[in-house]
Amino acid sequence: MPTSAVSTRLRTRDLTYIALFAVLMAVCAWITIPMTAPFTLQIFAVFAALATLGGRRGTYAVAVYLLLGAVGLPVGAGFQGGLGWLLGTTGGYIVGFLCIALIYWLMTAKLGDSLPVSIAASVLGLLVCYLFGTAWFMAVYARSTGPVGIMTALGWCVFPYVIPDLLKLVLAVTLSQRVKGFLR
Numbered sequence: 001m002p003t004s005a006v007s008t009r010l011r012t013r014d015l016t017y018i019a020l021f022a023v024l025m026a027v028c029a030w031i032t033i034p035m036t037a038p039f040t041l042q043i044f045a046v047f048a049a050l051a052t053l054g055g056r057r058g059t060y061a062v063a064v065y066l067l068l069g070a071v072g073l074p075v076g077a078g079f080q081g082g083l084g085w086l087l088g089t090t091g092g093y094i095v096g097f098l099c100i101a102l103i104y105w106l107m108t109a110k111l112g113d114s115l116p117v118s119i120a121a122s123v124l125g126l127l128v129c130y131l132f133g134t135a136w137f138m139a140v141y142a143r144s145t146g147p148v149g150i151m152t153a154l155g156w157c158v159f160p161y162v163i164p165d166l167l168k169l170v171l172a173v174t175l176s177q178r179v180k181g182f183l184r
């Protein structure tokens with residue numbers, strides 16, 4: 001088997017880590033403070049998966065989490081799951097987790113996975129998640145309830161979360177620096 005094929009294969013250990021972090025995302029989703037967009041620890045688990053496992057395995061963990069929810073398992077805030085969970089008003093932010101992961105994977109693959117690159121990739125991914133999620137929220141909300149202004153949507157779904165999400169990012173990166181050495 002060529003060396004490049006061996007290096008891209010996932011080992012049993014990789015699959016285990018991916019599954020564990022997908023479960024961590026679900027558990028963190030269940031820790032909820034109800035708001036327009038529920039305040040959860042999901043984004044902490046996304047950042048922790050990426051910073052600990054790296055872009056490739058972390059992205060796979062996010063994808064597994066989304067697939068588990070899409071097929072109906074109650075992995076979301078309030079024990080929600082199914083296509084309604086992903087297609088609802090806050091589904092864009094949940095799908096946006098995949099945007100965070102893909103941006104992280106791309107940036108760390110191109111620029112290396114140093115701490116500054118990891119943080120920059122996570123912050124850029126978070127901004128894209130906010131953008132995608134807010135556009136999705138406005139479209140779905142307009143169809144079900146009526147039009148909503150951009151500042152209102154940002155006030156409901158983004159502004160209250162910026163500082164907490166950045167703190168979750170710092171916590172996830174700090175913890176991953178300590179845990180990463182044990183997971184090789």
